[in-house]
């Protein structure tokens with residue numbers, strides 16, 4: 001199948017790694033749905049990419065809202081008829097240098113809702129569609145912080161949410177084995193986005209290159 005016949009949805013597509021993922025997929029000719037929880041921020045991102053000559057469509061999607069996920073599925077069914085690529089990119093990092101004993105349960109739950117239950121719900125919504133069309137690629141944007149081999153103190157909810165995301169990836173990949181559906185998790189490295197901060201050695205193409213460089217923890 002040609003890239004022009006493929007459809008991709010990227011969560012948190014309005015900035016950072018999500019925006020760059022949208023840009024690169026669209027530049028390869030894939031039809032990209034840029035999902036953003038804030039419609040104005042999503043529209044601004046789509047307009048910025050349009051100025052680069054890239055045409056994308058926008059969808060409002062807060063990954064913690066089941067009703068948004070249902071609407072996104074309906075949007076994909078009615079306007080595209082299929083979904084080839086799901087990039088679970090949206091994420092929050094609320095607990096840098098916080099003790100697991102001090103972090104509020106509110107922040108713990110919000111982190112799990114965004115970084116784990118959101119991707120889980122999106123997989124549950126779109127995997128049946130991928131099964132029916134006998135093709136799909138699910139990419140869960142994870143982090144080295146979620147690797148059990150490197151697990152330690154510092155960002156407890158974030159680390160645990162990404163470990164859970166990695167486990168979800170393994171379980172789902174095994175369940176969908178056999179057809180042409182692949183489920184993977186990837187760590188992008190330490191990237192200079194709003195989340196990664198200015199010390200990150202990997203550049204977000206949307207930002208100027210930082211003057212100094214620091215060793216990566218990712």
Ligand code: NAP
Nearest residue numbers: 012016017037062063089090091143190191193194195196
């Ligand atoms: P970012 O610049 O902070 O962007 C996060 C994106 O997620 C924004 O678009 C944000 O939307 C969206 N988002 C947050 N909560 C959401 C929700 N409930 N529903 C929908 N969208 C939501 O972060 P980033 O650096 O690009 O990170 C992207 C992914 O890479 C994350 O999963 C992160 O864990 C992972 N990662 C990043 C790094 C790094 O160094 N940057 C390293 C390892 C892994 P708003 O604009 O509306 O807030």
